[in-house]
Amino acid sequence: MSLSNRFYLALFALVAGGLATPATRAGDAAAGKDVFKSECAECHAVAEGRNKKGPSLFGIVGRKAGSVAGYDYSDALKQSPWTWTTEQLHTYLSQPAKKANPGTKMKYDGLDDAKDLDNLISYLETLH
Amino acid sequence: MLPPTNRCAKRRNHTSLLAGVLAALLLFVTGTAQAIPAYARQTGAACADCHAGAYGPALTPYGMRFKLGGYTDTDGKGTKIPLALQLTETHSNPARGDSSTTLSEGDLYLAGRLTDQVGGFVKVEADHTGHNTYNTKLSSVDLRFVAKELKIGGKDTLFGISVNNSPGFNDPISALPSASFLGPAGITGSLLNPSSPNSLANRVIGATAYALYDDNWYGEAGTYRSLPTSQQDHLGYNIGGDPGRLRDTAYGRFAYMKDMKKQFFSAGVVGLTTKRQLPRSGPSDDIVDLGYDLTYQYLGNRDHIVQLAYVNILEKRDYGSTPLIGGVLARDKGIVHDQTMTVTYTFKQTYGLTFTHFKSTGSRDLARFGPSGDPDTTTNLISLYWAPFGKDDSYTSIANLKLAATWFRFSRFAGREDDIFFAPPGTQRTDARDLNAFSISASIAF
Numbered sequence: 121m122s123l124s125n126r127f128y129l130a131l132f133a134l135v136a137g138g139l140a141t142p143a144t145r146a147g148d149a150a151a152g153k154d155v156f157k158s159e160c161a162e163c164h165a166v167a168e169g170r171n172k173k174g175p176s177l178f179g180i181v182g183r184k185a186g187s188v189a190g191y192d193y194s195d196a197l198k199q200s201p202w203t204w205t206t207e208q209l210h211t212y213l214s215q216p217a218k219k220a221n222p223g224t225k226m227k228y229d230g231l232d233d234a235k236d237l238d239n240l241i242s243y244l245e246t247l248h
Numbered sequence: 249m250l251p252p253t254n255r256c257a258k259r260r261n262h263t264s265l266l267a268g269v270l271a272a273l274l275l276f277v278t279g280t281a282q283a284i285p286a287y288a289r290q291t292g293a294a295c296a297d298c299h300a301g302a303y304g305p306a307l308t309p310y311g312m313r314f315k316l317g318g319y320t321d322t323d324g325k326g327t328k329i330p331l332a333l334q335l336t337e338t339h340s341n342p343a344r345g346d347s348s349t350t351l352s353e354g355d356l357y358l359a360g361r362l363t364d365q366v367g368g369f370v371k372v373e374a375d376h377t378g379h380n381t382y383n384t385k386l387s388s389v390d391l392r393f394v395a396k397e398l399k400i401g402g403k404d405t406l407f408g409i410s411v412n413n414s415p416g417f418n419d420p421i422s423a424l425p426s427a428s429f430l431g432p433a434g435i436t437g438s439l440l441n442p443s444s445p446n447s448l449a450n451r452v453i454g455a456t457a458y459a460l461y462d463d464n465w466y467g468e469a470g471t472y473r474s475l476p477t478s479q480q481d482h483l484g485y486n487i488g489g490d491p492g493r494l495r496d497t498a499y500g501r502f503a504y505m506k507d508m509k510k511q512f513f514s515a516g517v518v519g520l521t522t523k524r525q526l527p528r529s530g531p532s533d534d535i536v537d538l539g540y541d542l543t544y545q546y547l548g549n550r551d552h553i554v555q556l557a558y559v560n561i562l563e564k565r566d567y568g569s570t571p572l573i574g575g576v577l578a579r580d581k582g583i584v585h586d587q588t589m590t591v592t593y594t595f596k597q598t599y600g601l602t603f604t605h606f607k608s609t610g611s612r613d614l615a616r617f618g619p620s621g622d623p624d625t626t627t628n629l630i631s632l633y634w635a636p637f638g639k640d641d642s643y644t645s646i647a648n649l650k651l652a653a654t655w656f657r658f659s660r661f662a663g664r665e666d667d668i669f670f671a672p673p674g675t676q677r678t679d680a681r682d683l684n685a686f687s688i689s690a691s692i693a694f
Contacts, residue, residue: 153549154548154549157549157550158509158510158547158548158549158550159509161297161550161640162293162297162308162310163293165292165640166640167640170292170640171292171323171324171325172291172292172293172297172323173291173292173293173321173322173323190325191324192324192325
């Protein structure tokens with residue numbers, strides 16, 4: 121393989137690799153806090169250990185699904201293999217919860233506004 | 249206008265009516281359904297999740313859903329004691345009469361869930377009646393059975409049964425007078441208004457079946473009967489306020505409500521029909537109430553909440569007799585028209601300002617409505633309050649304190665602004681504004 125061919129192959133790999141990497145969701149965490157208050161706060165607290173109708177969302181990003189101590193999860197979520205990455209949260213919250221996870225106790229119709237969803241997930245990332 | 253010789257009898261009637269009006273005003277001061285800490289302990293939620301102002305009463309859409317669900321939501325952490333207490337100290341400063349500072353009311357709430365399908369709300373109220381004495385009575389009752397998470401035509405559907413003691417008290421939107429306790433006070437009023445003389449509130453018992461379809465459509469139908477006067481007496485009520493014997497009573501409600509998270513609106517109609525004997529040995533009156541209500545809430549991120557409500561109820565009366573009262577023959581038909589408009593602004597669910605305009609009008613009846621024969625009464629309620637707790641980030645989210653300054657203003661009473669009781673020459677006259685009252689209250693709930 122000639123040097124120029126190697127260069128083009130490397131360039132292709134770089135571009136292809138870049139395309140395969142999930143796009144960074146650049147949300148505004150401050151705006152996401154407002155989204156949280158209107159969409160989530162009635163059922164979820166952000167304080168550690170404070171469960172409401174839904175479990176605490178403290179440390180939600182990176183947490184294994186169904187793992188908050190002292191919260192009585194549905195079997196559907198307890199048996200889920202998910203970890204709440206930003207991508208998993210995006211998938212889960214962009215559709216009705218009962219469609220994303222049939223059997224869940226969570227009643228939520230999903231967040232249609234993509235910007236609001238990015239902002240919300242950026243806010244959830246700050247909860248550590 | 250009545251001939252002068254008949255005015256004395258009418259004036260005596262008005263004196264007792266005035267007492268009733270002032271008693272009704274007390275409802276506004278302390279009788280409103282407030283945030284119940286027992287529910288906060290049961291659900292893990294903060295008071296402010298269900299109420300726009302953290303102490304209540306105005307419900308958020310989430311609070312409406314909790315009520316519709318029969319008060320059964322839970323955080324899943326076992327059984328909680330379904331008890332709460334409220335104490336209220338009030339300094340009252342009427343425009344005429346002595347000021348007073350008293351522990352005006354103590355309330356015990358039995359409120360919470362028994363199972364996933366059964367829950368309720370029961371309030372026992374002790375009201376200061378003067379001379380260090382209190383009258384204890386069974387106040388609002390709402391016991392529910394619900395079947396949740398059903399599907400009809402692929403849409404979420406909820407069915408419920410409510411056994412309650414005031415038509416409209418169990419309404420989810422809570423704009424109807426029986427639920428908001430905001431109804432015009434006057435010398436008459438509709439049966440759906442708990443501030444009316446001889447109202448149904450807490451003196452009847454009934455059951456309604458209701459359904460919520462697709463989260464937006466609400467329908468309810470049921471029936472009521474009045475409690476025997478002996479039972480009213482046992483439950484702490486003066487039988488002078490007996491609503492009379494009711495027959496063939498039907499209640500219906502239909503509403504559309506839309507929760508858009510940052511905003512909410514609803515439009516509904518309500519109806520009540522009954523045959524009433526008041527007094528119980530007397531002839532039967534045919535009474536039909538028909539009303540509609542509109543509400544809107546801007547909730548946003550909950551820092552600035554604006555709530556608007558308008559309720560319009562028209563009551564049609566076909567009287568069973570036309571008695572001669574004070575030498576004047578009563579009319580055989582009449583209408584009463586109650587209107588209430590409320591605007592509330594709440595800042596950070598902690599500070600609130602409420603303005604309510606009440607208007608009670610009706611057809612003239614010299615025999616039934618006193619010397620002027622005109623029942624028209626216009627009042628305003630202005631309330632400013634501070635509720636520092638009951639939010640997720642406050643010192644405590646499951647107990648609360650409220651300091652409130654409240655002003656009642658009468659601009660018209662019984663069709664008149666001045667000399668509302670037709671005072672004889674040389675005696676002190678009473679103007680509508682003499683019924684005004686200012687109060688400051690402190691309430692705690694835990």
